[in-house]
Amino acid sequence: MAEEENRVFGASEASLLIRELRDSFKSGRTKSYDWRVSQLRGIEKMIEEREKDIIQALYMDLSKPELESFFSEISTSKSSCKKALKELKKWMMPEKVKTSMTTYPSSAEIVSEPLGVVLVISAWNYPFLLSLDPVIGAIAAGNAVVLKPSEIAPATSSLLARLLEEYLDKSAIRVVEGAVPETTALLDQKWDKIMYTGSGRVGRIVMAAAARHLTPVILELGGKCPAIVDSNVKLEVCVRRIIAGKWAANSGQACISIDYIITTKQFAPKLIDALKKGIEESFGEKPIESPDMSRIVNAFHFKRLVNLLDEERVYHKIVLGGQREEKLLKIAPTVLLDVPEDSQIMQEEIFGPMLPILTVENLEEGFEVVNSKPKPLAAYLFTNNEQLKKEFVQNVSAGGMLVNDAILHVTVPGLPFGGIGESGIGAYHGKFSFDAFSHKKGVMYRSFEGDSSVRYPPYTPKKQRLLKALINGNIIGIILALISWYRK
Amino acid sequence: MVDLEKELAAMREYYSSGNTRDASWRRAQLRGLLLLLHENQTEIFNVLKQDLGKHPAEAYRDEIGSTIKSINYALDNLKGWMSSEKAKLPKVALLTTAAIVPEPLGLVLVISSWNFPIGLSIEPLIGAIAAGNSMVLKPSELAPSCSSFLAQKIPAYLDSNGIKVIEGGPTVGEQLLQQKWDKIFFTGSAGVGRIVMAAAAKHLTPVTLELGGKCPAIVDFLSSSWDIEVAVERVLGAKFSACAGQACIGIDYILVEKKFYPTLVELIKIKLKTMFGENPRDSHSVARIINRHHFLRLKCLLDDPNVRASIVHTKKSQEVPHSRISCYGYIEPTILVDPPLESMIMEDEIFGPLLPIITLQKIEDSIEFIRSRPKPLSLYAFTNDRSLRKRIISETSSGSVVFNDALIQYLADTLPFGGIGDSGIGRYHGKFSFDEFTHYKAVAWRSFLVDFWFRFPPWNDHKLQLFRHCYEYDYLGVILTVLRLKKPKPSSAS
Numbered sequence: 001m002a003e004e005e006n007r008v009f010g011a012s013e014a015s016l017l018i019r020e021l022r023d024s025f026k027s028g029r030t031k032s033y034d035w036r037v038s039q040l041r042g043i044e045k046m047i048e049e050r051e052k053d054i055i056q057a058l059y060m061d062l063s064k065p066e067l068e069s070f071f072s073e074i075s076t077s078k079s080s081c082k083k084a085l086k087e088l089k090k091w092m093m094p095e096k097v098k099t100s101m102t103t104y105p106s107s108a109e110i111v112s113e114p115l116g117v118v119l120v121i122s123a124w125n126y127p128f129l130l131s132l133d134p135v136i137g138a139i140a141a142g143n144a145v146v147l148k149p150s151e152i153a154p155a156t157s158s159l160l161a162r163l164l165e166e167y168l169d170k171s172a173i174r175v176v177e178g179a180v181p182e183t184t185a186l187l188d189q190k191w192d193k194i195m196y197t198g199s200g201r202v203g204r205i206v207m208a209a210a211a212r213h214l215t216p217v218i219l220e221l222g223g224k225c226p227a228i229v230d231s232n233v234k235l236e237v238c239v240r241r242i243i244a245g246k247w248a249a250n251s252g253q254a255c256i257s258i259d260y261i262i263t264t265k266q267f268a269p270k271l272i273d274a275l276k277k278g279i280e281e282s283f284g285e286k287p288i289e290s291p292d293m294s295r296i297v298n299a300f301h302f303k304r305l306v307n308l309l310d311e312e313r314v315y316h317k318i319v320l321g322g323q324r325e326e327k328l329l330k331i332a333p334t335v336l337l338d339v340p341e342d343s344q345i346m347q348e349e350i351f352g353p354m355l356p357i358l359t360v361e362n363l364e365e366g367f368e369v370v371n372s373k374p375k376p377l378a379a380y381l382f383t384n385n386e387q388l389k390k391e392f393v394q395n396v397s398a399g400g401m402l403v404n405d406a407i408l409h410v411t412v413p414g415l416p417f418g419g420i421g422e423s424g425i426g427a428y429h430g431k432f433s434f435d436a437f438s439h440k441k442g443v444m445y446r447s448f449e450g451d452s453s454v455r456y457p458p459y460t461p462k463k464q465r466l467l468k469a470l471i472n473g474n475i476i477g478i479i480l481a482l483i484s485w486y487r488k
Numbered sequence: 489m490v491d492l493e494k495e496l497a498a499m500r501e502y503y504s505s506g507n508t509r510d511a512s513w514r515r516a517q518l519r520g521l522l523l524l525l526h527e528n529q530t531e532i533f534n535v536l537k538q539d540l541g542k543h544p545a546e547a548y549r550d551e552i553g554s555t556i557k558s559i560n561y562a563l564d565n566l567k568g569w570m571s572s573e574k575a576k577l578p579k580v581a582l583l584t585t586a587a588i589v590p591e592p593l594g595l596v597l598v599i600s601s602w603n604f605p606i607g608l609s610i611e612p613l614i615g616a617i618a619a620g621n622s623m624v625l626k627p628s629e630l631a632p633s634c635s636s637f638l639a640q641k642i643p644a645y646l647d648s649n650g651i652k653v654i655e656g657g658p659t660v661g662e663q664l665l666q667q668k669w670d671k672i673f674f675t676g677s678a679g680v681g682r683i684v685m686a687a688a689a690k691h692l693t694p695v696t697l698e699l700g701g702k703c704p705a706i707v708d709f710l711s712s713s714w715d716i717e718v719a720v721e722r723v724l725g726a727k728f729s730a731c732a733g734q735a736c737i738g739i740d741y742i743l744v745e746k747k748f749y750p751t752l753v754e755l756i757k758i759k760l761k762t763m764f765g766e767n768p769r770d771s772h773s774v775a776r777i778i779n780r781h782h783f784l785r786l787k788c789l790l791d792d793p794n795v796r797a798s799i800v801h802t803k804k805s806q807e808v809p810h811s812r813i814s815c816y817g818y819i820e821p822t823i824l825v826d827p828p829l830e831s832m833i834m835e836d837e838i839f840g841p842l843l844p845i846i847t848l849q850k851i852e853d854s855i856e857f858i859r860s861r862p863k864p865l866s867l868y869a870f871t872n873d874r875s876l877r878k879r880i881i882s883e884t885s886s887g888s889v890v891f892n893d894a895l896i897q898y899l900a901d902t903l904p905f906g907g908i909g910d911s912g913i914g915r916y917h918g919k920f921s922f923d924e925f926t927h928y929k930a931v932a933w934r935s936f937l938v939d940f941w942f943r944f945p946p947w948n949d950h951k952l953q954l955f956r957h958c959y960e961y962d963y964l965g966v967i968l969t970v971l972r973l974k975k976p977k978p979s980s981a982s
Contacts, residue, residue: 026859031882067947071955097902102557106896108903111881115908192909204689211685214678214699216913219692234936240944248945282945292945384936393589393931400930408932412586414575415930420593421670425694427928440915442888442903443881446896448715456725457763457773459545467545471553471899472560 063295101473114142116192127153137433218426223376230383245406262366375421535633541776551607592620594670605634615921696914701864708871726894863909
């Protein structure tokens with residue numbers, strides 16, 4: 001009915017939604033292993049059966065090439081789901097822990113329990129993956145979930161709304177589409193956890209809203225991810241990987257894509273030549289026309305990027321590319337050399353296909369440059385120098401790091417994916433997702449035998465001696481104190 | 489304010505110099521803390537007596553002994569905690585290694601509370617130091633003798649370039665919260681916890697909030713009289729002998745079956761006398777109320793006539809402060825039965841020596857009772873009934889659960905100590921303390937030798953096929969496709 005369609009999702013709708021989900025959660029349904037498995041299998045099935053629709057939506061939202069959609073969003077979501085299905089039983093098991101003399105006799109374990117009803121707000125650049133991956137974690141941990149996809153990727157948003165309703169249990173898993181008003185209405189509610197992927201500016205708003213309810217948050221933000229390039233590398237391979245980490249990664253619109261490069265003054269010309277060659281090999285003579293690169297997501301970001309490029313002190317530092325096509329929302333792979341440090345393009349996260357190269361005298365200086373900026377989500381180093389690799393890991397702080405490649409570290413299932421400082425709070429992926437959406441409850445079992453009255457009044461000197469020895473786990477002390485205790 | 493900023497800038501520089509990251513620095517600071525505790529025990533007893541009227545045995549049990557234990561645990565395990573952990577890789581990765589590398593967060597702020605002013609100041613510091621950070625401690629101004637003790641002694645035993653104590657009240661607290669920290673660790677009330685987190689949000693600073701809540705103790709029927717006696721002793725000890733009930737994990741109220749109530753309350757009255765004497769005030773085993781505000785707050789809880797009517801022990805009137813002690817007042821251990829559930833004493837965290845007993849038809853009703861209220865920091869259950877225990881674990885939510893005892897989980901180095909919902913965010917103790925002040929950095933290394941050339945554009949069906957196989961770890965498929973022995977499936981046209 002027309003009325004229903006026009007009904008805005010506001011405070012009362014949000015309140016009703018969360019109450020419904022709390023009731024579902026309270027019923028205990030989402031806690032069962034079987035329910036979690038059925039939902040995860042539902043997601044697996046959904047991805048397999050609807051691959052075409054997903055690729056189509058990603059193409060509509062971002063002109064994302066099919067291959068890129070496949071390996072960066074579809075396969076990754078599927079792997080995430082498969083891993084959860086495989087490991088879930090193990091993850092759900094309580095972990096027995098050792099207890100010490102101090103609490104003897106006792107046994108203890110750590111029990112994982114779901115947090116309750118959680119909110120996942122995802123981003124527009126990998127709209128499918130960044131919606132599904134956290135939802136997979138939330139479900140695996142036994143929670144009820146509300147997903148709010150990004151309105152800036154509308155085709156994927158409405159596809160997710162339809163698919164999740166079709167394949168999953170809508171009494172516990174829901175999608176709310178919309179923009180700022182809807183998100184605000186959701187953020188006013190009390191959630192058991194909020195996971196947000198996006199910008200630092202909105203991250204602050206999310207955390208401030210969460211603070212009102214003492215809701216824990218995971219914030220996956222961004223930053224300027226640097227790639228430091230040494231001269232002793234296999235240049236061709238290196239350049240291919242830089243391309244994979246920049247232009248084949250959603251045209252640079254990725255939180256972990258290479259934002260800028262640092263290299264020595266000496267090496268820069270060689271690197272630029274190699275980049276020229278590599279870009280042509282990958283995207284052809286007229287890269288702006290290549291179908292193998294995503295477009296810029298919308299007019300707003302197109303304008304933002306063009307402004308970065310057209311800043312006076314920046315524009316004539318272009319050494320490659322610079323072309324733009326407004327109607328197609330495309331900007332060619334662009335490389336710049338030594339733009340001023342205080343130019344806008346070096347102050348904010350670019351999130352686009354422009355790659356500034358900063359030159360330094362030596363690479364240790366490069367480390368200092370990176371450390372002088374807010375901590376990024378990822379930092380990259382291309383070198384064969386073992387000592388330099390060590391210094392890089394030791395002295396540079398970032399969410400994650402990869403040596404001699406870009407982006408791939410986030411596909412390693414055993415590594416946590418998250419930021420630090422401005423680039424975020426918390427981490428997920430694999431078991432870290434399960435942990436992120438779980439409460440680890442400490443459970444201790446004590447028997448009625450044991451030290452009881454020693455710890456409590458009336459406090460006699462004998463008791464105090466024994467107590468001291470007990471707390472310090474000092475066996476000799478305990479024996480001596482016990483001997484004097486029983487002597488009388 | 490400008491001075492504070494200068495001071496913090498200097499601390500950041502000190503941190504950047506790398507001193508606090510050295511294992512030797514961390515060990516030296518931890519040993520310094522041990523020495524501080526060992527050499528100043530008498531003074532610590534004195535300041536705890538001044539601020540809270542604590543008996544030395546209580547002070548040792550709850551604040552000195554526990555922190556000594558934690559420091560030793562950290563020293564014993566530091567090497568292991570500091571080492572990187574290799575991450576497993578799937579075979580397709582080929583020639584890549586990956587590890588999780590712990591690194592300190594930077595400059596952290598620890599704000600502690602007044603009820604265990606020494607213990608709750610030092611315990612978080614242990615984690616921050618072990619993790620290699622530099623730090624500022626702001627002790628609670630409501631425990632002034634302890635605060636100035638820490639302000640004097642910490643610089644004397646620890647590296648004051650990396651570890652500072654800043655004393656003060658709400659104004660100083662606000663100034664500190666306006667600064668940018670790499671972490672804020674706060675112990676205190678939920679109300680202030682919200683303020684701390686809101687301030688942290690401005691700088692995207694991660695927080696650990698150790699808050700409180702109404703921690704219930706379910707007391708089930710126990711057949712053995714030995715068991716009942718021990719249970720009662722533990723309940724009374726957890727309520728009255730730990731800062732007179734002013735403890736975040738203290739037992740707030742008891743839940744018991746109506747049938748069992750008469751036995752329980754009789755035994756409680758007997759045990760109270762055994763443990764605290766005829767006149768508990770003279771036993772010096774019950775701490776004092778911290779200040780006038782809280783003293784009046786607690787008295788006010790008993791002003792409600794319906795609440796007053798439910799008191800079964802004791803009707804003695806509440807006393808006015810002893811002139812030699814600076815802490816405020818003494819409140820008699822008080823037992824109530826079934827005060828109205830909407831009264832303040834059953835709505836707010838009591839944080840004092842008043843113990844309501846709520847009677848239920850069946851002990852299983854306690855589960856729903858607890859579930860309908862905010863999640864507490866700890867939940868206690870004295871029961872030998874296995875199925876009840878199972879239900880409690882799976883159907884209630886709390887920071888932690890302890891069976892047949894209370895408070896003792898505070899001493900366990902292997903259990904995470906922290907809340908859920910309104911009782912807190914994050915956890916610490918043992919390795920969890922180290923983790924809470926650490927950034928676990930994901931690091932991976934690739935070689936230049938092997939490459940999956942099909943990772944790079946230009947794209948075609950052949951490459952898509954390879955991806956499919958790769959992601960499904962279908963190695964045979966990969967080989968066949970590379971050797972062009974397997975024809976690629978045509979991709980869907982966009």
